[in-house]
Amino acid sequence: MSALLRRSETVIFLVLVAAIVVIGLIRPEAWELANLFSLLRANVITGIMALGVLTVMISGGFDVSFPYFAMAAMYITLLGMLATGYSGVVLPFIVATLIGLLLGVLNGFLVYYLRMIPLIATLGSGAMVRGFLLGAIGTANINIDRMPPALIKFASLHLVKLTEPDGTTIELSAMVLIYLALALVVHLVLNHTMIGRGVFAVGGDREAARRAGFDVRRITYFIYCLAGALAGFAGLLYVSMSWLANPRDLAGSELDVIAAVVLGGASIFGGRGSVLGTMLGVFMLVLVNNSLIILHVSTTWQRVAVGAIIIVATGVTAWRDRKRAAYRKQTA
Amino acid sequence: MRRPPRFSNGSYRMPPPLIELRHVSKHFAGVKALDDVSLSIAPGEIHCLAGENGSGKSTIIKVISGVYQPDGGEILIDGASVHALTPISAIAHGVQVIFQDFSLFGNLTVAENLALSTELRERRNVVSWRHVRAVAEEAVSRLGVHLDLDADLDRLPTSGRQLVAIARALMSDARLLIMDEPTTALTSKEVEALFTLVRDIQSRGISIVFVSHKMREMLEISERITVLRNGRVVGGGPTREWNETSITRAMTGHDLSREPYRWTKPAGEVTPRLEIKDLGVPGLYSGANLTVYPGEIVGLSGLLGAGRTEFALTLFGMQPSYHGSIRIDGKEVRLASVQDAIAQGIVYVPEDRLGEGLFLNQTINRNLLASSYGDLARYGFIDFTQARARATAMIEGMQIVTPTGERPVIELSGGNQQRVVIGRWLMNDARILVLNGPTVGVDVGSKAGIHHKIHDLAVTHGIAVLMISDDVPELVGNCSRIVLMHRGRFTEDLSTSEVTEAMVADKLKALV
Numbered sequence: 098m099s100a101l102l103r104r105s106e107t108v109i110f111l112v113l114v115a116a117i118v119v120i121g122l123i124r125p126e127a128w129e130l131a132n133l134f135s136l137l138r139a140n141v142i143t144g145i146m147a148l149g150v151l152t153v154m155i156s157g158g159f160d161v162s163f164p165y166f167a168m169a170a171m172y173i174t175l176l177g178m179l180a181t182g183y184s185g186v187v188l189p190f191i192v193a194t195l196i197g198l199l200l201g202v203l204n205g206f207l208v209y210y211l212r213m214i215p216l217i218a219t220l221g222s223g224a225m226v227r228g229f230l231l232g233a234i235g236t237a238n239i240n241i242d243r244m245p246p247a248l249i250k251f252a253s254l255h256l257v258k259l260t261e262p263d264g265t266t267i268e269l270s271a272m273v274l275i276y277l278a279l280a281l282v283v284h285l286v287l288n289h290t291m292i293g294r295g296v297f298a299v300g301g302d303r304e305a306a307r308r309a310g311f312d313v314r315r316i317t318y319f320i321y322c323l324a325g326a327l328a329g330f331a332g333l334l335y336v337s338m339s340w341l342a343n344p345r346d347l348a349g350s351e352l353d354v355i356a357a358v359v360l361g362g363a364s365i366f367g368g369r370g371s372v373l374g375t376m377l378g379v380f381m382l383v384l385v386n387n388s389l390i391i392l393h394v395s396t397t398w399q400r401v402a403v404g405a406i407i408i409v410a411t412g413v414t415a416w417r418d419r420k421r422a423a424y425r426k427q428t429a
Numbered sequence: 430m431r432r433p434p435r436f437s438n439g440s441y442r443m444p445p446p447l448i449e450l451r452h453v454s455k456h457f458a459g460v461k462a463l464d465d466v467s468l469s470i471a472p473g474e475i476h477c478l479a480g481e482n483g484s485g486k487s488t489i490i491k492v493i494s495g496v497y498q499p500d501g502g503e504i505l506i507d508g509a510s511v512h513a514l515t516p517i518s519a520i521a522h523g524v525q526v527i528f529q530d531f532s533l534f535g536n537l538t539v540a541e542n543l544a545l546s547t548e549l550r551e552r553r554n555v556v557s558w559r560h561v562r563a564v565a566e567e568a569v570s571r572l573g574v575h576l577d578l579d580a581d582l583d584r585l586p587t588s589g590r591q592l593v594a595i596a597r598a599l600m601s602d603a604r605l606l607i608m609d610e611p612t613t614a615l616t617s618k619e620v621e622a623l624f625t626l627v628r629d630i631q632s633r634g635i636s637i638v639f640v641s642h643k644m645r646e647m648l649e650i651s652e653r654i655t656v657l658r659n660g661r662v663v664g665g666g667p668t669r670e671w672n673e674t675s676i677t678r679a680m681t682g683h684d685l686s687r688e689p690y691r692w693t694k695p696a697g698e699v700t701p702r703l704e705i706k707d708l709g710v711p712g713l714y715s716g717a718n719l720t721v722y723p724g725e726i727v728g729l730s731g732l733l734g735a736g737r738t739e740f741a742l743t744l745f746g747m748q749p750s751y752h753g754s755i756r757i758d759g760k761e762v763r764l765a766s767v768q769d770a771i772a773q774g775i776v777y778v779p780e781d782r783l784g785e786g787l788f789l790n791q792t793i794n795r796n797l798l799a800s801s802y803g804d805l806a807r808y809g810f811i812d813f814t815q816a817r818a819r820a821t822a823m824i825e826g827m828q829i830v831t832p833t834g835e836r837p838v839i840e841l842s843g844g845n846q847q848r849v850v851i852g853r854w855l856m857n858d859a860r861i862l863v864l865n866g867p868t869v870g871v872d873v874g875s876k877a878g879i880h881h882k883i884h885d886l887a888v889t890h891g892i893a894v895l896m897i898s899d900d901v902p903e904l905v906g907n908c909s910r911i912v913l914m915h916r917g918r919f920t921e922d923l924s925t926s927e928v929t930e931a932m933v934a935d936k937l938k939a940l941v
Contacts, residue, residue: 288556289555289556289558290554290555290556291548291549291553291554291555291556292554293556294537294541294545294548294556297534297536297537298534298537298545300536301534301535301536301537302532302533302534302535304532305530305531305532305533305534306534308516308528308532309532309545309546309549310517310546310549310550311549364536367536368534368535368536369536
């Protein structure tokens with residue numbers, strides 16, 4: 098029992114339950130099925146991108162470029178679809194994922210070969226990709242009338258459809274399943290493959306990982322490519338779900354995603370983090386944003402909330418790590 | 430079991446050395462790190478590499494483990510010449526190195542730390558946690574130790590992490606275990622346990638190369654010694670033919686005086702420099718009484734975690750919640766902050782001088798002057814001419830070896846860095862010097878130099894010195910009294926004129 102309580106996932110889960118209860122007491126409509134379904138739907142995009150950021154962060158790296166990779170992958174893929182009149186679903190998602198992955202190679206190169214600090218490297222690569230996208234490829238929105246119908250149809254798939262007494266329908270998006278499936282894959286990779294353990298090892302002690310025989314170069318490329326690929330996929334899914342493709346969109350969302358991952362117990366210094374914790378962190382962040390809307394708090398205050406979450410969550414993690422260090426010193 | 434090859438006449442011949450270096454040399458940017466080094470390690474022997482910092486010990490380790498390729502000479506393994514030894518082929522030959530930092534992962538469990546190398550060697554792609562567990566259990570049972578396999582490694586004390594590193598190394602069918610300064614961070618009890626373990630590993634036919642600069646340990650554990658100086662082998666042979674004096678002479682090239690420092694209380698009434706009555710910090714230690722006279726050196730020892738560092742930090746104003754009385758030169762003082770302590774002329778040289786005491790990337794001058802810029806300022810501007818003059822005088826006084834005070838401290842050797850820390854505090858008229866582990870990780874030549882400097886300070890400046898140390902010869906050779914601390918209390922106060930090193934060592938080992 099105490100082992101369960103010591104896990105950071107348990108703590109986040111309990112905080113999450115408490116938050117849901119409190120918000121529901123203030124605004125009972127928060128507990129309505131329609132709101133819960135929309136909450137789950139809102140988890141998908143942030144969640145998928147968070148899986149990539151989690152992997153990067155466990156390895157001791159950092160990534161702020163992924164929203165821009167997501168938009169570039171999405172926009173290039175859509176323009177391609179419009180130009181060719183292609184009306185499938187699977188191929189575009191593969192293309193968007195590959196574009197994200199290729200951009201991830203750039204991050205891997207900057208971090209591994211040029212030994213750049215990941216924050217600076219990805220700040221630069223993100224800005225470059227965004228500038229290139231807007232400058233060389235286009236700035237025009239792709240509205241609902243030009244969006245490929247196949248994508249919209251795919252993103253509208255639902256698991257449950259209920260009709261309320263007043264005639265409105267509520268749906269649970271099937272995209273939640275895609276998120277869960279990707280989360281399961283990332284969980285399995287991190288915890289049950291050697292490359293996944295290598296990510297943890299590099300995050301624990303890079304030099305020791307090299308000496309133990311891990312291929313640190315391969316691992317570095319792997320994590321940044323994974324983050325890029327997940328971002329590319331999430332980018333296309335995002336516009337499919339929102340029916341509007343704006344290449345300037347998602348700018349600044351890196352803060353939300355990083356906040357969610359840190360809130361989920363991942364250490365900003367690397368070595369620690371879990372998929373389950375990250376999913377709970379994402380849910381928590383979405384819930385906070387959603388509740389502020391329900392509570393009629395202006396959206397600008399959401400930024401204050403997200404900023405505060407990053408500071409508090411990072412502070413708590415740092416405090417935990419300090420306590421661990423103190424414990425070791427005491428017993429040494 | 431491998432049988433030694435038999436001659437046609439039926440007699441067994443001596444097995445060839447496990448590893449032999451013949452006339453090996455290695456240059457770095459024109460500097461000879463190894464110069465015509467020949468040495469051999471027999472199967473199943475414990476071989477000590479002795480030498481001061483920079484003598485070539487670590488270069489030899491890196492050559493044997495394939496990290497460096499020598500520029501000249503030959504490496505033989507099992508009597509056969511090996512070309513281009515790489516880290517991977519060295520491991521394949523059974524060479525395992527336990528680095529000073531252990532190269533483990535604090536964020537992973539003990540079990541995974543034990544199993545990772547095995548899994549990587551087996552070229553697994555998928556992790557079976559049952560297999561991890563099995564490998565880890567085998568590793569600890571091979572070593573015959575008990576470890577909590579599910580604990581995160583960073584929850585283990587240093588000695589526990591060392592056990593994990595050893596157990597992991599033995600999992601790869603090691604034939605030669607190289608241990609780089611394995612006793613540096615261990616208490617004397619833990620060193621004892623390590624030696625028992627090392628002998629047990631030896632009894633399985635595994636050779637051990639033990640790198641150390643602690644004479645006592647070398648003489649106790651090894652069967653053969655090779656002494657290095659400036660990249661050359663300057664002596665070697667069976668350990669029984671060596672003693673502390675002869676090793677020191679070989680390592681440093683000259684005799685070091687081992688004249689103990691003996692302070693005698695002058696006749697008549699003398700005011701103690703430091704008088705502590707019933708000092709305590711709730712939860713850390715209590716009931717501490719101590720008197721130190723000008724010019725006296727008092728030792729403080731005991732297990733790590735006994736409260737000795739906390740006691741020292743109280744004197745440096747870092748435990749403001751203390752109770753009890755502190756008198757300096759007969760005057761009651763209250764040390765509520767580091768500023769208070771400095772104002773009273775108390776100097777604290779921390780254990781981790783690199784982490785706590787120095788700005789490594791800054792120049793020696795700046796480090797020396799770091800706490801005296803206040804005195805040097807005139808109308809808010811620093812008098813740099815005077816500052817440089819003071820720093821230069823201190824470099825000379827402390828005998829810091831450097832071409833100029835404008836070099837960064839990080840370029841200095843450990844012993845010289847230690848002198849910079851002490852020198853800085855002497856700039857502002859110290860009355861009491863608290864040294865925590867003053868010569869941890871310092872080689873024997875610099876160690877004697879630091880001791881000599883401390884004696885000099887005590888005599889000429891009448892400074893009272895409190896020396897916290899685990900190094901018994903250091904305590905007995907310098908202090909007039911040795912106070913032992915155990916679980917937050919002063920348990921013994923030994924006069925060094927009445928005890929021997931062996932007696933102090935036994936008392937330390939008896940602490941649990």
